[in-house]
Amino acid sequence: MSAARGDEVVAVALGGVVGALARAAISTAVPHSDRAAWPWATFVTNLLGCLVLGVVLDWVDHRQPEWKRIHPRRARLARPLLASGVLGGFTTFSTFSVETYGLLTTGHAPTALAYAVGSVLLGVAMVVVGRALGAAAFGAAPLDLREDEAL
Amino acid sequence: MTPLTILLVALGAAVGAPLRYVVERRLVGAYPWGTWVVNVVGSAVLGATAGYVVGQGTTDSTAALLALVGTGFCGSLTTFGGFAAQVLDLAAAPSQVPLSSRSWRAFGYGTISVLACVGISAVCYAATSR
Numbered sequence: 699m700s701a702a703r704g705d706e707v708v709a710v711a712l713g714g715v716v717g718a719l720a721r722a723a724i725s726t727a728v729p730h731s732d733r734a735a736w737p738w739a740t741f742v743t744n745l746l747g748c749l750v751l752g753v754v755l756d757w758v759d760h761r762q763p764e765w766k767r768i769h770p771r772r773a774r775l776a777r778p779l780l781a782s783g784v785l786g787g788f789t790t791f792s793t794f795s796v797e798t799y800g801l802l803t804t805g806h807a808p809t810a811l812a813y814a815v816g817s818v819l820l821g822v823a824m825v826v827v828g829r830a831l832g833a834a835a836f837g838a839a840p841l842d843l844r845e846d847e848a849l
Numbered sequence: 850m851t852p853l854t855i856l857l858v859a860l861g862a863a864v865g866a867p868l869r870y871v872v873e874r875r876l877v878g879a880y881p882w883g884t885w886v887v888n889v890v891g892s893a894v895l896g897a898t899a900g901y902v903v904g905q906g907t908t909d910s911t912a913a914l915l916a917l918v919g920t921g922f923c924g925s926l927t928t929f930g931g932f933a934a935q936v937l938d939l940a941a942a943p944s945q946v947p948l949s950s951r952s953w954r955a956f957g958y959g960t961i962s963v964l965a966c967v968g969i970s971a972v973c974y975a976a977t978s979r
Contacts, residue, residue, distance in 0.1 A: 701871075701874065701875070702867075702870055702871045702874040706870065707867045707870060707871065708867075710866050710867045710869075710870040711862075711863045711864075711866055711867040713866065714862045714863065714865065714866020714867065714925045715859045715862045715863050715866070717862070717866070717925070718858055718859070718861070718862030718865075718866070718920065718921055718924055718925045719855060719858055719859060719862070721920070721924060722850060722854070722855075722858045722916075722920050722921075722924075723850065725920070726850050744929040744930070744933075747929065747930040748929065748930050748933045748934075751930040751931075751933075751934060752934070755934065778870060781930075781931075782866070782869070782870045782873070782928075782931070783866055783870075785928075785930045785931075786866055786869060786870075786925070786928040786930060786931050787862050787865075787866045787924070787925040787928075788930070789928055789929035789930035789931075790923075790924040790925075790927050790928070790929055791888040791891065791892060791927035791928060791929050791932055791962075791966055792888070792891040792892045792894070792895035792896075792919075792923040792924060792926070792927040792966070792970070793895065793919075793923075793924060793927075794929060794966075795888075795892035795895070795896070795963075795966040795967045795969075795970040796892070796895050796896055796899050796970045796974065798963075798967045799896070799967055799970050799971040799974060802967075802971070803971070814963050814967065817929070818933070818936070818959050818963060821929060821930075821932075821933035822933045822936050822937050822959075824933070825930075825933050825934050825937050826937060
């Protein structure tokens, strides 16, 4: 729909590096060497990321009108830096896909199904909980502010 | 993590995350196809990389490849948080669409994302691991 501006792209890159390094630190601390085992590192990383993303989205939405008046640059960059950058880089779909396939191919189809469905349902639930926590802390944000914005 | 691993993950992420943002900004519509595309592409590339590394065995160079392309680039090109937030957005808005239709849209987007990403990573993994 619209081209991304240069400073937004830089903000996403910076945030993405921070998020990816945090994810790499967790996967190093909790190695996933057995493809037949439950992928705990990715599971916890994605759910934690969804929870924090919900809080961040609510916080940014809530602050947006004030920032647009006083800090137009912050209003534009907060979401790319924190949501698309840090939390987009922290959470991952590709590792989730390969791990689900790993469970399937090692004869653990029920575990694969539980991992896939559980990650999605709990991930969405974590965003809801995060947004509710954000609304409780910062006040409710009008939902329609999120229309048309890239995550 | 060694300093080299940190550098490789950071380099991959510095390319993957902004690429996702640019694609998402280009492909905005009734459904978040931009996120769908980066998740499918990232799953394909990671499947191929992981399969190749399994076929080659763990060496310094395959570990570096996994850090740069896998953990760094694919990990940051794809997003689970953005995906989950979008499933929720599809279910939440617009309010003039009945809740049952919105729920089906969210369910459909979620299902198509998971099936496409797991499917393409399986195909790519199988192709490179032999």
